[in-house]
Amino acid sequence: MTLRQFHNGLRILLNIDCHELVAAGVIRPGDDGAWIKFREDPFRWMIRAPDPAAEALWAIIESRNGK
Numbered sequence: 069m070t071l072r073q074f075h076n077g078l079r080i081l082l083n084i085d086c087h088e089l090v091a092a093g094v095i096r097p098g099d100d101g102a103w104i105k106f107r108e109d110p111f112r113w114m115i116r117a118p119d120p121a122a123e124a125l126w127a128i129i130e131s132r133n134g135k
Contacts, residue, residue, distance in 0.1 A: 073133050080132045081110045084125075092124040 069077075086103045089095045094117075095102040106113045114125060 076133055077129045078111070080129050081114065081125075084110070084128055088128055089125070092128055094121050094124045094128075 084106075086095070086107075089103070089106065090097050095106065114122060117125065
């Protein structure tokens with residue numbers, strides 16, 4: 069991963085919508101609490117996420133980052 073890809077990944081993380089997280093299985097449909105926690109600090113959320121959720125979120129990031 070290059071600096072440019074990493075920097076863009078951080079930007080992507082800030083711009084992911086709830087419906088994308090639900091579609092990827094990162095959060096459950098209707099789980100407003102999970103969405104609020106993610107939206108408030110997506111960086112910290114990613115660091116603390118269980119591996120399956122982090123991997124699904126990473127797939128969203130990679131798909132937008134040209135991978």
